[in-house]
Amino acid sequence: MDFQGNLDHVNPESIEQAKAAGARYRCGPELDITCGDHHHEGDTHLHAWQVLAQLLRHPSCTDIIVDVGLPVMHKDVVHNCKIIFLNGKVLLIRPKMILADDGSAGYCETRWFTPWAKVRQVEEYRLPPCITEVKGQTTVPIGDALLVTCDTCVGFEICEELYNPESPHVPQYLDGAEIISNCLGAYEEFRRPETAVNLVTSATMKSGGCYLYANQRGCDGSLGYYAGEAYIALNGTIVGRAAPYSLQEVEVVVAKVDLEIVRRHKALIRSRCTHAAKTEAYPRVKTDFWLCSDADEGGLSIPPFPTPLAIRQPTPEEQVLGGPACWLWDFLRRSGRRGLLLPLEGDIDSSLTAAIVVHMCHLVVKAVTTGDEKVLSDIRRIIGQEDYVPNEIRDLCRRLVRTLCLHGGEASTCHVALAEALAKEMGSRHTTADLSGAVRAMQSALETASQVKPDAASLQDLLSRLKMSFAFLYARVSTDEKEVKGEEEEEAKQESRDDQLLLLTSANCDLLASGDWVKFGHISGDVNLLGRFPEEVVRGALARASESFALPSLGVVLREHEMRTKKNKKIHEEGEGEEEDEEGGPDGALSLEEVALCRQLQYGEGCGPYSMFGKLCWLWGGRCGVQEIARKVKTFFRNYSNLQHKVWTATPTCYVPGTGPLQDARPIVSSPKWTWQFNAIDLVIRNKGKKEETK
The missing domain is CATH 3.60.110.10 (Carbon-nitrogen hydrolase)
Structure with missing residues (x-):
């Protein structure tokens, strides 16, 4: 407007x-x-x-x-x-x-x-x-x-x-x-x-x-x-x-x-x-x-057939890096914020977000180098320095980006080290903070008020919420007033409400669909650049960014993720065969890859529980029995019902058609029982068993 x-x-x-x-x-x-x-x-x-x-x-x-x-x-x-x-x-x-x-x-x-x-x-x-x-x-x-x-x-x-x-x-x-x-x-x-x-x-x-x-x-x-x-x-x-x-x-x-x-x-x-x-x-x-010149009336300058252009379309990995980087630039320059704040977790999602930020800085430097006065004017206004000319990516990152690594005292030393190494390669101003004291204080207050000691999972969720609360506070107070040059003191005071950073959060769509995140927790921020992309593409984009942007730490993050994924997959496979409880049990547990496929069938193919079961029997029939497939389908839809209220509060994410609907207009609250649909699946299994017995 x-x-x-x-x-x-x-x-x-x-x-x-x-x-x-x-x-x-x-x-x-x-x-x-x-x-x-x-x-x-x-x-x-x-x-x-x-x-x-x-x-x-x-x-x-x-x-x-x-x-x-x-x-x-x-x-x-x-x-x-x-x-x-x-x-x-x-x-x-x-x-x-x-x-x-x-x-x-x-x-x-x-x-x-x-x-x-x-x-x-x-x-x-x-x-x-x-x-x-x-x-x-x-x-x-x-x-x-x-x-x-x-x-x-x-x-x-x-x-x-x-x-x-x-x-x-x-x-x-x-x-x-x-x-x-x-x-x-x-x-x-x-x-x-x-x-x-x-x-x-x-x-x-x-x-x-x-x-x-x-x-x-x-x-x-x-x-x-x-x-x-x-x-x-x-x-x-x-x-x-x-x-x-x-x-x-x-x-x-x-x-x-x-x-x-x-x-x-x-x-x-x-x-x-x-x-x-x-x-x-x-x-x-x-x-x-x-519309035409006088060439058709005998003029001497008749243009020949123009040279056809060879069009090379971007790969999905290039789309993940390029589109969100350009979108983020427009969002930042119009938001009135003074820069970006990115919490780094040493994982693939926050690391790819860092790569997108670096790519955005590259595009800014490239635009200024080619003489784009509008981009130069915008970056000077954002940084608050009227004579600044961005000519080097790391220098621009240092002025524009702050990174945080927040942990609760028992964080993996490897993750903290990876976050610090990546921040150093980017050139961002980096801070590491231990929030274990805040967790203990909240735990103590809860025990005093309710006489109940929270379990480990509740404390982990609490830590996630504290991380984001700390990040919002840090984004508000972290602008360095000494770096604002060329402005009158009174004018700077009037603009102080904008002297805060745009808070980036990171979670791919498979993670969001799995429910392995905390409402108002570690993915609640101003903008999430990855929420529309599956983990498979995130991994590919991370590998490409590691080669293209001179960020070797991205390769280390990717290898750590692959090792962790293999370990979790092994644990998942060893856990199969245990007895199923009333909610699906270990046999119904879903890996992140399985969640990604179920999500694609639900949104991309329009599958409910019954049709998803039929398609998975075709896809997984060689490695899973029908009982196991049924349990996984039921687990997915039970989790979906319990997840919807969380999705509605998730951070706004850069949207790309082809990755699901812009907004899920299905009910925010639905029964997790899915009685009719699950009974239809059970009936198919019973009929299949009777046919096999007859044979």
Whole structure:
């Protein structure tokens, strides 16, 4: 909802860059004038139109067709719209026709908007007074139409429409559109980063044409990360793209295209021509403007076919390191905090979080080195030093990051040493603290008040909560006032409320699903960067970070984790065969790998207890008996019921579609008995036993 910031990004930044590169059409991302969950507020609509009025008046917006995104209320219905304007006049309002409402991916557009349902139809829209004041324009067409210039025809899609089986670009290309402009606000999807490339190349290969794909970049204030994908596709190849995992707020991708190449490609696809000859016509909005140069009139400078770009998509490990690092940078610079505080446990989760922080610092140094003044201004403000220039990663980490290793007196010496070694390699300011005295004090107070001595497990949970309480207190008071330079004393006092650190916590999604964490305990912080990634990918990302970031301690942490995992697995296997108690017993115990698989079946495959049992019988039939599989399934769902109230209080985590729903909307409290479902499993086992006896 930063209207001024959004205005600056649209103009002068993106439009002036586009014009300087010779572009005659500017396509921006979805809702680039507004964003956030405020579209039911009248102020949002008012301010969006006011921003558009400033764009219409600005001299930079002349002699270039511009499309921007904002909400539009038509006949008391709110639509997500793309507005196309030229030289102070609004040419067309194109509403979104297919909304993104995939709850599992975090999209809930019907919460605010209604899709435009009138295919190939336009109506008259009455413009607000602030737009009319610009050039006296009172109305504009709104609906599903094409834009016709003096030399070509442009069609439009908005985000989800590209991903739908009946994408509008197909009939638009058939009806003569040569360019499709698509503004998007799509999160980076885990394990499927190539989706956008495949869609735009396929669209232009089958139909022939040029496709402009402009996505949002960074963190827009929500949990998701927008990868900043911007592609230009031509006849089945990518001829322009934006840089992946960049901190640059505005990047303009330009490609010079000869439309004769498009026309020839279209004409040579004979089956396409057969369908195009009988397609239903779209309404057309005409404008007296040339998108092309005079090359088609005999000019000497006709661009050849642009060089196709080889697109290398990031691996899952690169996604874990790159996306959260960029997202964290946006979160930090907008939060008003003075740096980061990371508790290190000597485990793989907190160590990978440290690697992501180092990667973020690398991106900051790289951006400043390439001349990004906005990043330089932000890092100076965060650190509080007006003349600081980050040119070395460890130095930036020292100024920006504090690390803590908290233990209760009986901590593994190895873990403390690993945390200290990693902090030294990062360059962070590190502190080790013993909280055993606090635990003893709390224990003594409890025994005095209740005459009950707590058990070891309760004391361990208490230590976990004390760690996070200590970390929050440390984050609030640890800013070094002596390092704040270039500010007046009074101004520094006024900003003292922001002189605290952003507290990072670390827990992968398999750990969260297992329930082996403490409510309001060691993963309760401001931000958790790993809560959407499985342990398998965390291990892979840690190995990659150890090689890429010159952090050899990460390799040691990984080896320690693997040794500990093998030891626990051996204990788990030796414990099998014991008698089952009423809650599942040792035979029903789940390893972290088994929890990960059950979680994938529950969220990824939509399995309840009965169907999960059937799939696991197929997957585990060679190593487990059906009784054992049933016990494991029952244990998983009993734990799930007991876990839900904890998940709702877990630290907000960087969200990536493909790793489960944004929020689990299932009941926060449910019966752990699962009587009907478990009885159905038992019936299957009894029937199987009877069949075997008959044989």
